[in-house]
Amino acid sequence: MTPHDADTELMLRVKRGDPRAFTELVERFVRPLASFFHRLGADAATAEDCAQDVFLKLFRTRTAYEPRAKFSTYLFSIARHHWIDVVRHRAAGPTTVSSDAGGGDEAHGSPTDRLVAGDPAVDARAQADEVGAALRRAVAALSAEQREVFALVQQDGMRYQEIADLLGIPVGTVKSRVHAVMNALRERLAREGFEP
């Protein structure tokens, strides 16, 4: 077996009952995890909730942890399954509209929506915001499989092989999906008049 990476060592410390190691793990992965859920289609608040749920599952099952793969692969595997549950739950219930996506409470005219969906022309970051918004629209238009691959490949240090292991598909498929996604994003941005 290859020597453990730093995250795996931390998780082994968590398994041995070291709460400081868990805090360190959470601090290291809370942002990547929240961003992962955000890329998959969760709004900001749901993404944070989902990240918390994943850490809950991780901590509950800490004593059963065995370092068979890279820790990040293990963690994102939990995250992926959690997202499948969330989507299934959503499909079973009525659709809710997220507050920070700029919709939902328009009738009440809450400043949250009106500010978040406000005209960014006066903002210094207007251009970046517009490219960001166009990209978010483009990602939202991808298929669920493509979005999943995109969300994983955006994680620093996540190799095609790990993504393939995590999704249970061949490396070649991962690679072709990633290339298709990136080309689709680039094409869509170009159609909307942005030059990345």
Next chain:
Amino acid sequence: MTRPDDPNPLNDKILDLVLGQIPPGGDEAARIAGDPRARAEVDRWARLAAAAKAAHALQLDPAAGERLAARVVARVRDEEARAERVGAERPVGARRMFWGRVLAVSLGAHAIFLGVFALQARRSEVAPVEPFLLTPQWTAAGDPVARAEDRRVLPLPELPAFDGAMASDREFVPADVADEAPFPSPALEPAGPREIGLRAASPAFRARTSDPIKRAIEARLSARGSLDTIRRSLTALAATQRADGSFAAPAGTDVSDATAWTVLPFLGDGHSSRFGAHRDVVAKAVAFLRGRRDAATGTVAGGDAVLWALAEDQWLAGGFRTPAENRAPAADLRGLAARLAADGADAARPDSLRTVALAAAARARVVEAPPVATLAAATVEDWLAADVRPDTALTRGAALAAGASVETFRRFSTRAAATLRGLVGDDGLVTDASLDAAARALATARAVLALQVPFRAE
């Protein structure tokens, strides 16, 4: 930009290099670096990859990880302690005995059920039960099978023609019961029958309690530092609360009003009597406010600020209480709103405290929502040009949030935020040295409330 179907043979390798799948020091990377056209393509893909990463990056405050870890550990430890207690209370032998009994009872119940079922089946072979017989079998004078002429099928009763009018459930609820009906859970009113818990909360509720959303608003208003100032002030104000839940009132101010003003910034930051880091502060203050009564009417003592504070807590915490627990706070709110409505104060003015308080009471489903006044252009211009003071910034900001354009609200808030932040010192309290401790705390609460207008999601 190069088209996606560009026939460049290095295109796939370039993308892999940008996505970190090819080591930057390897042969492939060197090959790409040697081709000027490929280098330009690397730059384009790198810009797209960076923008894609930034587009979904969430801003969490620096302490978010530590807080989340503490929450997770505390929750799991609780679960484990509970499981351990249950395990200790029931030793293994007792547990086995318990499950053995469950199994025995279950088998017995199944045996009885099957026996009864078999008996019924045998009896039905002798005398099959046929519905809608004119002559019931028990009147057939001992003959289990009725005579052929009696075996006529009963006609269906005649029903009046449907006239299209449907009775509503409401018509069946007596008026006095309807008035006393369980108070709704406005903040957590489910979006549908399957949605429960925080995910079903209204967007306004989520905005009030979500740090990422508040940070997004802060950035959009170019008001960086406002949330940190607010949190610093909350810590300082919490330290001034007295044991009975009240806050000291400066000379000339009623203690209920002072307490309401001081607890409002906590509610504005998403803390309530049921949740939030400052839950105890809010719970004690709300209990104090509800405990003081107006001598003449018996309703909760105090004015608009008290109505506002109690309505805010009901809106935030109502969904975390049972209907029975909600009944008394709701009745208190109705009584107070009715008493205040009777004094005829200026509820019609868009920038009055009464309007803000009534809007809060409407969100808590206690009164009808007041109409949103249309703001005259001249009034808005006056407000934008006037000096920023905490009292006017609060009510005018609320009026602009409800009735002005986003751009107008942003202009007002950006300017107001800078001025209001300047009033608060490093210790979290306003820096006016001429004020005594009670007046300083009250002035701080008003400044923080004004600073919170964009984050309140009202």
